[in-house]
Amino acid sequence: MASKQPVKQSALETLNDNQQAFVFAYLANGFNATNAAKQAGYSEKTAQVQGSRLLSYAKIRVAIDEQMSALAMPAKEVLARLANLARFDFSEFTREYPVFDDNGNPIGENSGVDLKALKKGGYGWAIKKIKPNEIEFHDSFAALMAIGKVHRLFVDKAEIEVNVTFDPDEWKAKQVSRLNQAVDTIKDFEE
Numbered sequence: 001m002a003s004k005q006p007v008k009q010s011a012l013e014t015l016n017d018n019q020q021a022f023v024f025a026y027l028a029n030g031f032n033a034t035n036a037a038k039q040a041g042y043s044e045k046t047a048q049v050q051g052s053r054l055l056s057y058a059k060i061r062v063a064i065d066e067q068m069s070a071l072a073m074p075a076k077e078v079l080a081r082l083a084n085l086a087r088f089d090f091s092e093f094t095r096e097y098p099v100f101d102d103n104g105n106p107i108g109e110n111s112g113v114d115l116k117a118l119k120k121g122g123y124g125w126a127i128k129k130i131k132p133n134e135i136e137f138h139d140s141f142a143a144l145m146a147i148g149k150v151h152r153l154f155v156d157k158a159e160i161e162v163n164v165t166f167d168p169d170e171w172k173a174k175q176v177s178r179l180n181q182a183v184d185t186i187k188d189f190e191e
Contacts, residue, residue: 011063022054023063079150085143088126093118
């Protein structure tokens, strides 16, 4: 007869509804326990005390740690995303568009970014900011620099030549002289 292995329950599953709501609110609001307690349904008057109290519970701390681990981005994923950003070339999404006058007559061409193609291709993440008639992309050079730092490509190196001579007799004489000066100082204070 095969024995059943106990199923390990996550720390979050051991919490009541208010405590679970506190954990999610705490992670979502930038680790503010007072606001998380309010969002979890605790009294406005006691939210600060409740938030602090809830954070002192080991099972809540474990649930927070579990959720943070689940949400955390591994280092390899960070590097992969930076590499995608560094390699991204938005020029393949630029298009020439006809420009018309008020009567609908073509008067020339203008270029712009095809947002639909960009998003359809899964590159929406490359957009940093959209303003009227302007799209700003994340900085691929900054991504390259970040990757270079991780791989220690830009570490400054310097060669230093040091010549040290050490005379143990001279060193001993200096130490004896300092010790004698300290003894003389003490004797002056005693007199």
